[in-house]
Amino acid sequence: MRTLAIVNQKGGCGKTTTVVNLAGALAAEARVLVVDMDPQAHATLALGFDPEALEENLYEVLVEPVGSSGAGRLAEVIVPWNDSLHLAPSGIVLSALEQKLTGDRAERRTERLEAALATVRDDYDFVLIDCPPNVGVLTFNALRAAREVVVPLEPSDFAIHGVQKLLETIALLSDRIGHEVTVRILPTLFDGRTRYARETLAEIRSLFEDLCFDTVIRSNIKLREAARRGQPIGSFARTANGTLDYAALALEISLAGPTPQLGDEPMEGRSGPEREVVVRYCDPGATDVRIAGDFNGWVPDKDVRSLVRAEGPERVWTKILTLPPGTYHYRYVVDGEWKEDPDNPNAVPGPVGGRNSVLVVS
Numbered sequence: 001m002r003t004l005a006i007v008n009q010k011g012g013c014g015k016t017t018t019v020v021n022l023a024g025a026l027a028a029e030a031r032v033l034v035v036d037m038d039p040q041a042h043a044t045l046a047l048g049f050d051p052e053a054l055e056e057n058l059y060e061v062l063v064e065p066v067g068s069s070g071a072g073r074l075a076e077v078i079v080p081w082n083d084s085l086h087l088a089p090s091g092i093v094l095s096a097l098e099q100k101l102t103g104d105r106a107e108r109r110t111e112r113l114e115a116a117l118a119t120v121r122d123d124y125d126f127v128l129i130d131c132p133p134n135v136g137v138l139t140f141n142a143l144r145a146a147r148e149v150v151v152p153l154e155p156s157d158f159a160i161h162g163v164q165k166l167l168e169t170i171a172l173l174s175d176r177i178g179h180e181v182t183v184r185i186l187p188t189l190f191d192g193r194t195r196y197a198r199e200t201l202a203e204i205r206s207l208f209e210d211l212c213f214d215t216v217i218r219s220n221i222k223l224r225e226a227a228r229r230g231q232p233i234g235s236f237a238r239t240a241n242g243t244l245d246y247a248a249l250a251l252e253i254s255l256a257g258p259t260p261q262l263g264d265e266p267m268e269g270r271s272g273p274e275r276e277v278v279v280r281y282c283d284p285g286a287t288d289v290r291i292a293g294d295f296n297g298w299v300p301d302k303d304v305r306s307l308v309r310a311e312g313p314e315r316v317w318t319k320i321l322t323l324p325p326g327t328y329h330y331r332y333v334v335d336g337e338w339k340e341d342p343d344n345p346n347a348v349p350g351p352v353g354g355r356n357s358v359l360v361v362s
């Protein structure tokens with residue numbers, strides 16, 4: 001089970017839209033739980049449920065101390081959207097949680113969602129947590145429960161400033177709770193017709209480099225329509241930009257594979273002194289070629305040295321990896337498109353379609 005928290009203290013940057021529509025895209029292939037940690041209950045509404053009409057919600061689960069029967073109640077409050085997409089709903093009462101828990105030690109207050117999710121860990125492949133636009137007890141619960149954080153960021157100067165502060169907060173917190181959290185930035189609400197948006201996106205890419213997803217979520221009115229209908233966009237507008245963008249994000253996240261969890265065994269057979277491994281990609285038409293694999297968490301060109309040069313009409317990208325002996329899976333990202341290595345006959349089917357090339361370091 002991979003648990004992702006969608007976090008940004010800035011309001012209206014696309015957190016809920018990302019949770020609901022990414023969930024819809026992932027649910028085509030996987031079992032997905034949406035956890036609505038926002039008392040505004042927007043994710044609950046966007047999946048077509050009326051928070052007022054639901055008898056129980058996450059409050060009932062989170063108000064009980066860790067170790068009591070509270071955590072086990074999560075399965076009872078979950079409602080199905082369809083077979084593979086479920087929701088742990090919110091309600092306005094969740095805003096009372098902070099007050100209710102003031103007597104507890106800080107540690108105890110923020111462990112509750114993590115304990116509850118542990119009780120359903122065999123039932124889901126992905127958990128997506130929607131957070132409120134502030135960093136209070138609800139967001140801390142989400143950060144503690146998640147190993148991966150997605151920060152939606154609309155291209156604006158104030159928003160970039162706010163995210164830099166947020167990254168510092170997350171780093172401090174993950175230090176305190178002793179687990180690694182991978183943070184990725186997701187550009188949202190992008191309107192490529194304006195020069196300001198294009199320039200700000202370029203700035204986001206240069207500031208956050210590998211932390212930034214390749215996928216960009218474009219502004220698309222159909223996403224608003226989807227929320228009004230109580231449906232993820234893919235279920236009614238199959239060719240809309242919003243559907244394509246969230247499908248691309250689902251693919252990028254699925255390819256990235258799970259972040260190692262505490263207590264995971266190291267990958268078998270990957271030990272010994274590190275070696276330099278050189279791979280080459282030739283393509284006269286490409287302008288940007290990166291490599292991603294299980295050696296760098298599927299983050300394109302992370303921990304990779306790159307050289308590009310022209311050889312006659314060809315352009316050749318040389319990628320230098322430093323790896324201990326073992327077997328690795330990888331793909332190239334050629335102008336944003338994920339491809340197997342055309343020069344490597346050794347490939348295996350990927351978890352979400354396509355093929356991953358196999359690299360053996362002896």
Ligand SMILES: Nc1ncnc2c1ncn2[C@@H]1O[C@H](COP(=O)(O)OP(=O)(O)OP(=O)(O)O)[C@@H](O)[C@H]1O
Binds near residue numbers: 011014018131218
């Ligand atoms: N890519 C997009 N294209 C068009 N409209 C969008 C897009 N993303 C979000 N919106 C709209 O912008 C508004 C804010 O988005 P959303 O509710 O997802 O943000 P949020 O970060 O969850 O806000 P809050 O902080 O209040 O929870 C909504 O009306 C939503 O429908």
Ligand SMILES: [Mg+2]
Binds near residue numbers: 016130
């Ligand atoms: Mg929201």
